[in-house]
Amino acid sequence: MIVLASRNGRIGLQAAMQAMTNGGSAVDAVEAGTRVVERNPEDPTVGLGGLPNILGEVRLDAAIMDGRSLRGGAVGSVRRHVHAITLARHLMERGPHVFVVGDGAERLAAEVGLSEEEPLTERAAAAWRRRLLERFPDLDLDRLAQRDDLLRLVDDLQLSMAGWEEMKREAGPGSTTHGTVNFLAQDGDGNVASAVSTSGWAWGYPGRLGDSPVLGCGSYADSRWGAAASTGTGEVVLRMSTARSILLYLKTGMKLDAAVREAMADLRALDDPLVEHIAVIALDRGGEHVGYAYRPDERYVYMTDAMSRPAEAQMPAPG
Ligand code: ASP
Numbered sequence: 001m002i003v004l005a006s007r008n009g010r011i012g013l014q015a016a017m018q019a020m021t022n023g024g025s026a027v028d029a030v031e032a033g034t035r036v037v038e039r040n041p042e043d044p045t046v047g048l049g050g051l052p053n054i055l056g057e058v059r060l061d062a063a064i065m066d067g068r069s070l071r072g073g074a075v076g077s078v079r080r081h082v083h084a085i086t087l088a089r090h091l092m093e094r095g096p097h098v099f100v101v102g103d104g105a106e107r108l109a110a111e112v113g114l115s116e117e118e119p120l121t122e123r124a125a126a127a128w129r130r131r132l133l134e135r136f137p138d139l140d141l142d143r144l145a146q147r148d149d150l151l152r153l154v155d156d157l158q159l160s161m162a163g164w165e166e167m168k169r170e171a172g173p174g175s176t177t178h179g180t181v182n183f184l185a186q187d188g189d190g191n192v193a194s195a196v197s198t199s200g201w202a203w204g205y206p207g208r209l210g211d212s213p214v215l216g217c218g219s220y221a222d223s224r225w226g227a228a229a230s231t232g233t234g235e236v237v238l239r240m241s242t243a244r245s246i247l248l249y250l251k252t253g254m255k256l257d258a259a260v261r262e263a264m265a266d267l268r269a270l271d272d273p274l275v276e277h278i279a280v281i282a283l284d285r286g287g288e289h290v291g292y293a294y295r296p297d298e299r300y301v302y303m304t305d306a307m308s309r310p311a312e313a314q315m316p317a318p319g
Pocket of ligand 1: 178179180198199200201209210211212218230231232233234235
């Protein structure tokens with residue numbers, strides 16, 4: 001049994017492994033690990049404490065996939081909840097839909113009995129106000145209290161299309177406006193699962209969705225081949241279906257290492273500077289795992305049932 005995660009998933013690895021040593025499946029493991037990270041207010045990229053969009057709203061995206069059945073569930077742009085991954089799991093298990101966003105996802109959360117909890121922390125709200133004031137020192141912050149005013153502000157301040165080039169520059173390596181948590185696991189039956197949860201692109205355009213909630217892009221799991229997931233600016237991963245590509249390359253007979261590098265070369269071929277922010281982790285059905293990152297000094301974390309504590313592995317550039 002093995003669990004791996006993006007570096008910020010370290011705090012959830014033990015819970016994920018515990019879920020499997022208690023008899024749970026790979027799906028139980030990836031959900032359990034993700035929930036720990038979603039609950040951590042210190043992580044500005046996931047769940048509680050996640051940074052808001054330009055309107056000051058934290059909207060969460062998540063996806064989960066069961067590699068045994070190829071069932072999946074994904075939610076996007078969910079307000080007033082912390083555990084988007086659990087909502088995605090409810091959707092996966094109760095279907096018939098696979099992907100539900102916005103008001104519908106919030107309604108679904110109420111129907112399945114998830115209690116509401118505002119993920120916007122004071123610290124994240126203060127960071128958002130600071131961000132606006134940095135860029136627009138003359139802003140009357142009192143105006144920001146009303147959502148309608150905020151919507152007008154998006155136009156007034158040209159944070160719409162006119163501001164997009166600046167947003168792209170901010171999203172490069174070293175960016176603090178991005179982040180996601182990835183979990184991949186393989187259980188004692190050899191089945192794999194994937195989970196991804198994020199608050200998306202901080203200060204992003206209202207309604208923006210990245211790769212994280214899109215199955216096949218930000219994550220994918222198929223027990224016949226393995227599982228893969230990514231972090232970083234979703235706008236490039238969305239165009240290359242990176243996670244599913246990795247599994248297809250595995251299916252053609254490539255080794256895990258070559259499959260991940262090939263999918264990352266596909267990203268590089270986009271010739272888009274946002275690629276510099278992408279990191280990918282992957283697991284094959286033999287339990288081998290790798291991680292590659294275009295951003296420097298990146299690591300992922302993992303734990304097997306034979307280990308008493310998590311270990312870190314380097315994520316070199318794929319070349
Ligand atoms: N992948 C996420 C998104 O594009 C955010 C990130 O990992 O930077 O929304």
